[in-house]
Amino acid sequence: VKLVESGGAVVQPGGSLRLSCTASGFTFSAYAMSWVRQAPGKGLEWVSGLSASDDETYYADSVKGRFTISRDNSKNTLYLQMNSLRPDDTAVYYCAKDVTGIVGAMGYFEFWGQGTLVPVSS
């Protein structure tokens, strides 16, 4: 199992960025996926989750209306479109694999990528 995040870059407040998470080593289309972030020196914060069938999405209140999660099962890739970025969105963003196709069905994440850093700064 391998998850590789990409797309992290320095972005100005108010700007946009799209992160990608490319999966390999498992049947990507069968599993729900999530994004979890970690601000520098801080703990883990779940951001968003998406079902395997791409029909159920969930967002943390802190990003609702600004971030959009999506997936392309033909490319084994998960995305996070981030708009109206704020300095407090600065974090390492990890993608995490669920255990089933339903977000949170088993209640834990069995595998994580190495993360991509998104600094939001002017």
Place this chain on the structure above:
Amino acid sequence: SYVLTQSPAVSVAPGKTARITCGGNNIESKSVSWYQQKPGQAPMLVIYYDTDRPSGIPERFSGSNSGNTATLTISRVEVGDEADFYCQVWDTSSLHPVFGGGTKLTVL
């Protein structure tokens, strides 16, 4: 929303037993997972369903959950176990996962 509380730091000598706690209201009614995060690395699942270990995780790692406290126990602690540890549950009211603030394990 549901809140998980962890002590910021735990110190233990090599070969001894470390206990890292995670407090939450009636947490015993929830399924607790634990993740280990070494510096510069991604989190790694070490315990799920309160007590189960993924393949490859040493038997020295064990978990329990009772009342308002879940506990991760690491027996015969090794220097290589130094890391931040996070507990996590699924909050059925908000329909999203909740993480504790993390505990830094230092092996003296």
